[in-house]
Each structure stands twice: as structure tokens, then as C-alpha cells.
Amino acid sequence: MGVYWAIAVRSFRRFSTYRIATLTGAFTNTVFGFIFCGVYLTLWELRPGLGGYDVSDALTFVWLQQGLLMPIGIFGASTTVELGERVRTGEIAVDLYRPTQLMLWWLSVDAGRAMFQLIARGGLPLLVGSLVFDLNFPSSAAQWVAVAAALVFGVVVSFGIRYLVALSGFWITDSRGVEHVAMVLSLFFSGTILPLVVFPGWIGEVARATPWAATLQVPIDVWLGRNPGGVGSALAFQLGWIVVLLAAGSLATVFATRKVVIQGG
Template identity: 50%
Template sequence: MYWTVLASGFRRHATYRVATAAGVFTNTVFGFVLTFTYVALWDERPRLGGYDMAEALAYVWIGQSLLAACSLMGGGFEEELIQRIKTGDIAVDLYRPADLQLWWFSANLGRAAFQLLGRGVVPMAVGALAFDLALPEHPLTWLAFLVSVLLGVTVSFAVWYLVALSVFWLLDGAGAVQVAWLSGVFFSGMLLPLTVFPGALGEVARALPWASMLQVPADVFLEKRTGWELWEAYAFQAGWALVLLAAGRAVQAVATRRVVVQGG
């Protein structure tokens, strides 16, 4: 059943061809803007954050490729879930012979798979054609990268699931979404690699779950994490995924008791 939900999520987003084309265009434009910004910065500070120029530019385009797949700025399943909670339609979801969290996780995984293909491949290809990007030297790195992306998508889902469930108490998710959106942009490393952040700020940023969504997959792609360090990266991502998914399940158990109050 959950595989059917996943496939349905993929097909559903595949129907929005104009929106996908617009997203590809936007990601590509922002990729160029960030690339020229990085070029100016790395010209002044070569090896900033442990990256050379080619690695830094590859980091930019990896970020644009994962922006939608990992919902770094939101715009995924959480909008629909928030609306269903606000209207009380969530009660219908609870009557389904399926686990609520697994249902939405499956749907989001289908969405993320399409976004990675639909909005990720083209910008990365354009960036590789237009600039000298550092690409993996070993074929297995691509597989290692996809595993890291899958874990990053899982962490992203767990974060946004908690954000959506907060509406049971807040009644309006705008504030929580804004906080999560800003946190995702800053602490995922979308603006700058987290290795650039100084001192305690850098240590904290690299320890937060948002690092799993971009910084870690990017380092896997750039072969900064190999051997034992690769397994440590996976453990970091999987650890946050398990903690946040467990938190989501606990909050769900408490929150669904409010359906009668909020859903009528």
C-alpha cells in the first residue's frame, strides 16, 4: 500500500509540468547568481572552508539540485497536511487503514524522487556544462551520494512533519513554517558551506539536523567523506532521522486527541 502511495506521489507531481519547468529555470538562475558570488569569494579566499574553487562551485549546484527534493525552503507535503489539520479533514486520514506518519512519508518520498529528477538533474547538468565543477572520481560515489540524499530526505520529512503537527496547538502554521524555512536555509549550508562558519557557531550548525539535508550529501558527493567517515556521515543522518521520526510519532499520539476539539 505504501509503495502505491509513493508512486502516486511521484505521478501527482509529475503532472505539474509548467511548475516543474519554472522550478528548473529558477534553480538554474539562482545557481548562476550564487556561482558568481562564490567565484568572487573564493578568488579572495582560496580553499575557504576546505574547498577549492571547483568543489565550491559544485557545492552550489548540488544545493540547487537538492533544494526541492529535501524541501530546504519548504513547499513540500507540509502545506497540505497543515491545511487538513486546520479544516479537520485529518480525521479522514486517521480512519484510513494505514499509519498516518508512514502514509505521509511515502507520499513525500514520491514527491522528493520526482523533484530530484525533475528539478535536480537539469540544473546540475547546466552547471557542469557552464563551469568547471568537481565531480566524483569513483563511480560508487554516485550511489553513496544517493543513499545520503535518501537519508537527508527522511530527516527533512521528520522536521516538516513536526512543523505540521504543531498546528494542532497553534491553529495557524505560518509562524512555525517561517522558523523552519529560515533554519533550513541557514543551517543546511545553502547559503555557505557549514565548514565556513567560525568557532562554536560552526560546531553547532554542523551538529543540527539540517546539516543532513545538504552539507552531508554534498561532502559525500565531493568525496570529502570516504571510508569510515562515510559511515559516520550515514550514522549522523540516520541518528537524526530516528530521533525526529520518534518525536513525530510521540507528538502525533498526543496531537490526534485534539481532532475532536479542532475538527468538530
């Protein structure tokens, strides 16, 4: 495991070199946080208690959402975009020659990226939001531990989805179209547009059962203490999708490797 830890550390250092882009991104997330707050305040004034959230919950959701967009990789992430590009150009052959597992290599790279983004871009919007609005924070050490676990699980679920999207390039030549479709699904089903708790009827049930819900909505609900079945069921939901997605990723890697061998002679 030492090699994967080293990969994650180097990935963290790599992304820490983009200081101007990071500050600009954090500023942009903060601006959008105020815009969303205006929309949510209007919506919750018209529909108090919408989705079981009070106004403070809704505003907290906004600032957590803005802080987690990049760490979770809701819009995609440069690591998996890079992987998709390497598949498209054939450079993935170099990765397959490394004495490491392909999926664990890229998971380590993504973990380093996510940790840097969480530190550099996750905290600033939340800090600014907490200075202006009355936000909710975890009230116990156990809840903070649960939040940390939910965030880690959310990143891994997101990686599992993005890894499968990147590997689709083995069969369709160029995964960029699938990446765009996956981003749209992520925006809708993760809670980026609206909290999934406000979706009515079967639409809400379907949305909350998808893996995208495990990336953003579930960690925020753990933070707010709003999980209907408790924290244990929320984390189990995320773990279930992690198992499914990583198993699918491992299987896809095996088939992709065989495809490369067959095509390469």
C-alpha cells in the same frame, strides 16, 4: 508496505502533471546557480581554500545546492504544507480514519514528490553547470551508492522536521507561523546560504550538529568526498537524526490523536 509504495507512486504521478511549473522552477534554479557562482568565485578568490573547499568544490556545491533545494524541501514542501492545512481545517480527521499510519502515509507522499523533483529539477541545473564549469563528480561506484543513500536520508530528515512543524497545528491552531520560522532555520543551517564548512568556531560546530545540516550539507559533502570522519560517520549522523525525528513524530502523532479524540467527544 505495498500500500505505501502505491501512495508514493501516485504522488510521483501527481507532481509530474505540473510540467510548466517544473520547467520554470528548473530554469530559475539554473539562473540562481550562475548568480551564486559569481558570488562564490569572488569569495574564493579573496579566501582560497575557504572551509577546506577549493574553487571546483565551491562551484560544485552551488549546482548541487540548486538541484537539491526542491527534492530536499529546503523551502518547505507542498506535501507538508498540505498536511498543516488539513490540521488547521480539521480535514486531518479523515486521514486518521484511514487504516494506515499517518506519518508513514505522508512520508510516502513526500517520497513520491521528492523523487519526481530530483529527476525533473535536480539534474538540469547540474547538467548546465557541468557544461560551463569544471565540477567534481564521484569517482567510484561505492561513492555513488553513498551519495544515493545520503540523498534518501536527507529527504527523510527533512520530512521529519516538516512533519513535526505541520503537527504543531494541533496545539497552536495554525502552523503557518512555525513553518516560516522553520524555513529561515533551514536556509541558515542546511548550507543554502553558504556551505557550513565556512562558518567559524562554535557557530560552525553548532550549525553542523543540527538536523538541517543532514538535509543538504552532508549529502553534498558525501558527493565531494569532504566528510571529516568519513562517509560512514556522515551517514550515521543522518541516521541518528532520522531515528530522533521519526520517534518524535510518532510520539507527536499519538498525542495529537488523543487530542482529537478528546476534543471530538
